[in-house]
Amino acid sequence: MSWLKQLSSHWQKTHLQRPELASMFDKPLANKWVAIDCEMTGLNPKKHHLLSVAAIHINSDNIDTGNGLHLVCRPPVMPDRDTIVIHGLRTADVEQGMSYDEMLALLLPFIDNRPIVGFCPQIDTGFLNPLVKRYMGTTLPNKVIDVRLLYSRRMGNLAQGDPNQSQHLTKILAHYEIPELGIHDAYNDAIMTAMAFLHMR
Template identity: 30%
Template sequence: MIKVLRRAADRRRHANGDFAWLFHPYTGDEMVVIDARTIGLDRRSAQLTSIAAVKVRGDRVLTSESLDLHLARPMSLSADLMRRQGLHGMDLNSGLTMEDALERLLDFVGNRPLLGWRLGFDLAILNRELRPRFGFDLPNATIDVAQSYLRRLRRRHPEVETAPRFEKVAELLEVPLMGRHTALGNAVTTALIYLRLEHQASALGRHD
């Protein structure tokens, strides 16, 4: 309820602003899969290092229409911490400012529905950075692919409480892991998992 009220307030506040179109209902045939890479897992303090997004249209992942953004390294992020987090090969000093990265993300995503693996975490991190700079959270419709998989798994195994790990689900669905440990690779793999789940649901529907 709080999210609905906040979204309505954001819509009214930006009705005549530069981002008003983001709050309009989407009438196209595309979705966008997003992924955010962070240092840390605390939604209140994790540091955003990269953001990726890729479009999905019908049964195709449009890898030629993707976004792969790397942010400038925060002063508090040491070289040693970068090595321990697997970021030592990235030149974060030459990355984008947070505001530039978020503007590019908004332009790319628009008002399309958003998909992601455990999407709530990514949205929490992105909205934490968006609201103080732009005055709103992402208003898009959302689909959490992990939750979609879990719901289908529970139909066969009601006792299951959480979805398997990302890599295990990809293995079970015979989906290749694309550029693992990168935001863009995770986004593309998540898109493929989503399409595989949709294909399976469609096939089951035809046999009902």
């Protein structure tokens, strides 16, 4: 770890408001990751809201689907009809969901110090980090791995020749002959992302 990363990690840990989450700053164990996917009402965290989060442990070459999380949240504004066709979550599905703090109380210990694996995970962390910072005083300290970038590097010039090739999870799944479980469902997307990651790591 570079001195800059060490300094950043130290600063974050000193601002941690929940001591029970201190292990998130520990050095992660080898061959342990967590795949994450979120569903939102849109892509702008300044005006859209988080609806659900799924997280699944990856241990070496195994995806622990039996112990994953799929948490539905109650947003401050209910999803409108236009976005329901994308994320599939109706008002009836989310109005009885958990608060963001209740969700984080389950999600953060589950993530712990594992590197986060996602497809375009900067979008997911863009929604999670403001909530995480309010909850524990700092943003997620975890390393973040984007399977889209892994795929682009793996494919090299092939991906560059087709700019869409590295943009869509379905393209990556097809390349590795991974069955589609149904996209825009956070839990299914997390499983498929984890499977793609294991093919590329």
